Structures are given as C-alpha cells and as structure tokens.
Amino acid sequence: MNQPILKSIKPLLRDLLANGLLLSEISNPGKRAKGKLTIATFHRVLPENLRQQYPYPGICVTPEELRWFCSFFAHYFSVGSITNLNQRWQSGEQPNKPFLAITFDDGQLDNLQYGLPVLDEFDFKATFYIPASNIDEASILWHDRIGYCTLAARNNGEKSIRKTLELAQSFGIPANPTSAFENHIIQHSKRISPEKRKLFIEALESLLQTSYPEWGRLMTWDEIRLMHQQGHEIGSHSMTHALMPQCNDQDLKFETAESKRRLETELNTEITSFCYPNGDCDARSVEAVLQAGYQNAVTTQWGKNQLNQPHFQLNRCDVNTFNNWNRKQQLSTARFALRLSGLQPGL
Ligand SMILES: [Zn+2]
Numbered sequence: 378m379n380q381p382i383l384k385s386i387k388p389l390l391r392d393l394l395a396n397g398l399l400l401s402e403i404s405n406p407g408k409r410a411k412g413k414l415t416i417a418t419f420h421r422v423l424p425e426n427l428r429q430q431y432p433y434p435g436i437c438v439t440p441e442e443l444r445w446f447c448s449f450f451a452h453y454f455s456v457g458s459i460t461n462l463n464q465r466w467q468s469g470e471q472p473n474k475p476f477l478a479i480t481f482d483d484g485q486l487d488n489l490q491y492g493l494p495v496l497d498e499f500d501f502k503a504t505f506y507i508p509a510s511n512i513d514e515a516s517i518l519w520h521d522r523i524g525y526c527t528l529a530a531r532n533n534g535e536k537s538i539r540k541t542l543e544l545a546q547s548f549g550i551p552a553n554p555t556s557a558f559e560n561h562i563i564q565h566s567k568r569i570s571p572e573k574r575k576l577f578i579e580a581l582e583s584l585l586q587t588s589y590p591e592w593g594r595l596m597t598w599d600e601i602r603l604m605h606q607q608g609h610e611i612g613s614h615s616m617t618h619a620l621m622p623q624c625n626d627q628d629l630k631f632e633t634a635e636s637k638r639r640l641e642t643e644l645n646t647e648i649t650s651f652c653y654p655n656g657d658c659d660a661r662s663v664e665a666v667l668q669a670g671y672q673n674a675v676t677t678q679w680g681k682n683q684l685n686q687p688h689f690q691l692n693r694c695d696v697n698t699f700n701n702w703n704r705k706q707q708l709s710t711a712r713f714a715l716r717l718s719g720l721q722p723g724l
Contacts, residue, residue, distance in 0.1 A: 388704035395703075397712035404711070404718040406453040410475040413681040415717070416459065416693040417450070419443070419481045422492040427592055432524025432559065435697060438489045438604040442698050445708050447499045450477055458504040458610035460649045463673050463691075467684075479503035479629065480675065480693065482614060482652055483518060484511070484595045489604060496609075505604060505612035506652035509639040512598060517589050518618050520576060520655075523566055525589055526581040527559040536586065544584055567655065571623055591660045595609060598643045605644050612650035613637055613671070620655055621662035629662060633669040651689075663689045 398404040406415075420436040421428075428437040438446065450456050455479035462476040479496070481488045483668050484507040496503055515606045517525075530541040538558055539719055545562055546552040549569055554561035566574055581587070596604075605611050614620070615632040616639070624632060633651065649672040653662060656677025666674045673688045680692035694717060701716055703709035 381499075381585045382598045390504075390666065392703045392709070392712070395709065395715040398718070398720070399711040399714045402585045406449075406714050406717050406719060407474055408478070409718050410454070410681055412471065413453050413475060413683055414462060414686075414691070415454065415475065415477040416675060416680045417477060417479050417682045418675075418677065418695045419447070419479070419492070419632045420483055421485055422490075422495070423482075423592075424491065430520070430590065431593070432528045434512070434598060435699060438696070438698055438702075440495055442708065443492060443495045444498065446696055447501060448715075449710060449713060450479070450498055453477075456499070456501045458502045459612065459675070459691075460504070460610055460672060461502070463688075469691060480612075480652070482506045482508065482616075484508060484614065486592065486594050486596050486600070487599050489596055493604065493607070493609075497607075502608050502610070503600070504610040504612050504650055505602060506650075507610045507640060508616065508618045508654070509636040510616040511595055511618065512601065513639070515594065515597070517593065518595070519574065520563060520566075520618070522578050522582065522589075522657075523557070523563050523594065525593070526578070526587045527562050528586050529585045529587050531559065533585070540584060542582065544580055545577070546574055548580075550577075567620060571619065571628075602644060604656075605646065610650065611640060611644055611646075611648065612652055613640055613648055614652045618654040620657045621653055621665070622659045624658050624662070625659075629665040630669075633671075637669050637671065650675070653677075658690065 402408060419438060422440055422443050423431060423437045425439050428434050428439060431437055453474060455472040455474045456477050456479060459478040459480060462478045466476050479501060481492060481503060484505060488505060518562045542552045550565040601611060613636040620631050621629065621679045637648045651666045651674040652673045655678055658676055673691060674694040675693050677695065678692045679694060682691050701713040703710055703712055
C-alpha cells in the first residue's frame with residue numbers, strides 16, 4: 378500500500394483492532410492474566426510542566442495518568458505489593474480478579490510527593506525499589522546525571538553538542554551518533570566500564586556546568602520510612618544502581634547483600650524483593666541475589682509470569698503513557714488492554 382496512506386490510516390486501524398479485541402473479550406486483561414502474576418513498572422510521577430524538564434519523559438507519568446492506570450487496575454485486577462502477592466499466588470490463592478503488583482523503581486522523591494496520594498485514593502499498596510548508596514549520599518542516579526547533562530548540551534545548542542561528543546569520544550564512545558544524540562550518549566555510556574563511566578560523568582558535569590533541580594532528588598531515609606510505615610513494601614534496587622553483569626564478585630555481593638543490610642538497618646524490617654538496575658541480569662547476578670537471601674527479584678523483561686517463572690527473574694510490564702494512547706492522544710482502555718495482552722499485532 379502507498380506508504381503515506383498507510384501511515385495515516387495505521388492509528389485508525391490500530392484503534393479499531395484494539396476496540397474489537399476488547400469488545401470480543403480476546404484482550405480482556407482479567408481473563409488473559411488469570412492464574413498469572415502481572416507486575417506493572419513505573420518510574421517517575423511528575424506534573425506535566427516538570428515532565429517536560431526531565432531528560433526521560435518516556436518513563437514519567439503525571440499524577441492524572443497514574444490515576445487513570447490505577448482505575449484500570451482496580452477494574453481488572455487484585456492489586457498489591459510484590460512479596461505479598463507473590464506469596465499468595467505461590468500458595469495457590471485464586472482471586473476473582475488476577476493478581477497485579479505495582480512497582481516503582483529508583484526511589485525518587487516524586488514517588489512520595491505525587492505517587493503516594495494517588496495510590497491512597499485506591500487504597501493500593503505498592504513496592505518501591507531503592508538504591509541504598511544513593512540515598513545515603515543524597516546523590517542523583519548516574520543515568521539521570523547523564524540525562525541532565527545531555528539535556529543541558531541540547532539547550533546550549535550545536536556547539537555544546539559537538540563538544541559533548543568530542544568528550545565522549547575520548548572515553549571510547551563513537552563521535553557519530555546513529556540515533557538521537559541523547560540516546561546515543563546514554564546507551565553507549567552503559568557499555569563502558571563502571572570506572573570509566575564515573576570519570577566520564579564527572580567530565581561531562583564539568584564541561585556543561587550541569588545543575589540538578591530540587592524536585593529531581595531522591596527520597597531521604599525518613600521519607601522512605603514514612604512510605605514503609607504506611608504499608609508499602611520497600612525493595613532493594615542495589616547500592617549504586619550498578620549494571621550487575623559488569624560487576625566483579627566482590628561488587629556483586631556489595632550491591633545485593635549490603636543493600637539488603639542497609640535497608641534492613643534503616644527500616645527495621647526484612648527486605649525480600651530485589652530489582653536489577655536497568656533490568657540487566659545474568660546467571661552470576663541471579664546467584665548473588667539468591668545468596669543474599671531475597672525471596673524474589675524482578676527484571677525489565679516484558680511479560681506476565683506463569684507459575685513456573687523463576688522467582689529471581691520475574692517479568693514485568695513497563696507502563697508508559699505514550700504507548701497506550703489512541704489516535705487522539707488520549708489514554709485508551711482498549712489500547713492498554715491490547716498492550717498488556719501481549720498480542721502485539723505489529724501495527
Ligand atoms: Zn532503576
């Protein structure tokens with residue numbers, strides 16, 4: 378078919394298909410997830426004006442959007458935190474509506490400021506994954522530091538982008554981006570060694586004189602304790618948001634066992650759930666999480682979990698506003714149901 382025509386009718390076809398599949402119950406989330414454990418992933422909850430100032434708007438929902446997703450979950454699922462639902466699911470409990478755990482990665486202040494009030498409206502309890510060293514040091518996560526730097530370079534203009542790429546090249550990152558400049562820098566930063574990445578970030582900050590907004594900070598221990606006291610589960614997101622397959626044995630132990638110990642000391646409770654930073658895990662990291670004494674661990678591998686899914690590699694469903702819009706750019710029940718269904722029609 379003529380490409381421009383196909384491009385213009387594709388959103389319409391996608392909406393029609395999504396509506397048809399939900400009406401015919403084929404994509405009904407309550408039915409498709411029956412007997413399985415679904416785990417939803419969120420990162421940041423920011424009002425629209427702040428989302429526009431954040432380097433990765435794709436991992437943000439606004440409070441209004443979170444409310445929309447929670448309404449959807451309340452309609453189709455029995456909602457809770459990971460460890461609670463996982464134990465009930467494993468013990469054979471079969472609720473009328475299937476289990477869905479809500480998770481938030483990274484321990485950002487906005488989770489408390491903007492996320493918690495919405496969860497409270499539904500009386501939902503969720504799991505929050507915390508990078509313990511970053512909380513100790515009140516430091517911004519390394520991928521956010523890179524994001525704010527590339528955002529600053531973009532705002533400064535072409536010359537600044539060129540200088541950033543020259544600097545990146547001296548750290549082994551190709552100088553000619555094959556994707557958007559921001560994406561190129563962050564993706565290649567993940568492939569260099571942790572030591573080199575640390576030096577690269579410091580050099581970037583010095584080059585671009587980057588400053589970080591107050592609303593972009595992580596929670597403090599007192600704020601995390603507050604969430605825990607309100608019945609939410611706190612899990613470990615490692616010590617330093619390290620990419621686990623890049624860690625040596627000693628670092629793996631530090632990121633898994635020490636983060637568990639730090640969280641347990643601060644919260645005076647057992648920490649049972651772990652989340653691999655960036656979703657990166659391999660056999661060594663799975664073994665380290667197991668040895669540290671956790672009960673479960675989540676990845677970013679898309680999908681629902683069958684009962685035979687390994688407990689230390691649980692799949693999740695990343696929840697993203699922009700993937701669940703209809704052609705009018707409004708959140709759509711049918712579109713989200715289709716995405717959660719995993720049918721992936723390729724439209
Ligand atoms: Zn993370």
